[in-house]
Amino acid sequence: MHCPICDKEFDENAPKAALPFCSMRCKLIDAARWLDEKYSLPIEPGDDVPSEAFYEP
Ligand SMILES: [Zn+2]
Numbered sequence: 021m022h023c024p025i026c027d028k029e030f031d032e033n034a035p036k037a038a039l040p041f042c043s044m045r046c047k048l049i050d051a052a053r054w055l056d057e058k059y060s061l062p063i064e065p066g067d068d069v070p071s072e073a074f075y076e077p
Pocket residue numbers: 023024025026027028041042043046
């Protein structure tokens with residue numbers, strides 16, 4: 021098999037839980053990349069917050 025993360029050829033000695041990656045490490049790297057993509061979306065300034073809210077006593 022071929023690991024999509026580290027480009028390494030590996031066989032069925034890899035932990036089954038890590039498939040289709042060669043190791044849990046690569047699986048975690050993939051998960052981290054996915055999360056990175058999700059959370060790196062630009063955060064829009066909250067311009068829909070009513071400005072009056074800031075002037076309430
Ligand atoms: Zn790998």
